[in-house]
Amino acid sequence: MPRRLKVALLANLKKNAPKFPGMSEDYWDDLDSETTVEAILGAIRQGGHEAMFYEGDSALPGKLSANRPDICFNICESHFGDSREAQVPALLEMLRIPYTHSKVLTLALCLDKPMTKRVLNWHELPTPAFQTFERVDEPLDDDMKFPLFVKPSREGTSVGISEKSIVNNEQELREQLKEVFERYKQTALVEHYIAGREVTVGVVGNIAGFSARRLPMRLYGTKRRTPGDLDDIRAGGMLFLPPMEVDLKPFEGSDQIYTNRLKTELAEQLTYLCPAPLKPEQIEELNWLTAAVFRVCGCYDVARVDFRLDETDNYKPYVLEINPLPGLAPGISDIVIEAAAIHIGHAELVNRILDAAIRRHGIQ
């Protein structure tokens, strides 16, 4: 049992986010609510620690230097910049203050969906075929066949994703590219549209002390995956939460995608199936892929991997993205619902993440 630590929760409250002219309504939808911040503070105190909250803004360095915590529980998304989620971790490393969740490179990488997909491709992990666009008139590669899916490269919480993200022809593609450039001012990611089921898998803990950003089977001296790999990963302290499926069938008009509107306005009407009705071997496959993605991206302490299961190909899983800062809103966020399905409450989930980081940093 670690001693009573001084833990600073670092987060960006949606209500404190800067406003600017022409900002889209969903622009800050990935930031946190006061309810979430209060719940995490309460959880850290229940874990026997002292807890305080600091907004992750430009005043943070002064606050941290004046009142130095033993460790930070860092869930800052930050506001501006291509690698905004990596800013606070970089600062904490400069100040030599330990923190939870993934580190600088991982947070910068995973925020950039195309870069992450390049890493996944290199490791032959399945992710939808894709092309990036910087301009509306760039030609579409021959192997990119409609229907396609258009999204911003560096957002979360389905910011910039609506029914119009599915494009069926050149004209729809060009309109949607224009929309992404104008509203979100960033590269657009165009992927093959995967029709099928929507499943997400959360993990808590670590696979090994240091992450070499390679496939987990290489940990055990093999080049190929062996049946015991997942057992070893579990024995090493990684907890796989049960997969959660979002039942999109009732939302006919939205073409079966998990839009920003569903994640925010309509969240209460959604049915979450957890554990998702999948065969044990499908669950093990998803767990393996989650561990592999966690490891090749260099994640620490917690993450959530989003999948689509292709209904045209025997529900083959495709990785859409990895979230190294998965939402922790009580009763709402995916990993909170997954943990509840195995009787791990919000406070215990938060403390498991914190304890994983405390162990990893060797804090006594």
Ligand SMILES: Nc1ncnc2c1ncn2[C@@H]1O[C@H](COP(=O)(O)OP(=O)(O)O)[C@@H](O)[C@H]1O
């Ligand atoms: N290639 C795709 N095919 C089908 N649906 C997709 C695809 N990419 C994204 N989606 C839909 O959009 C949602 C959000 O996309 P995702 O890449 O997970 O971004 P975010 O970071 O906003 O969660 C997914 O949960 C899924 O419903």
Ligand SMILES: [Mg+2]
């Ligand atoms: Mg997602």
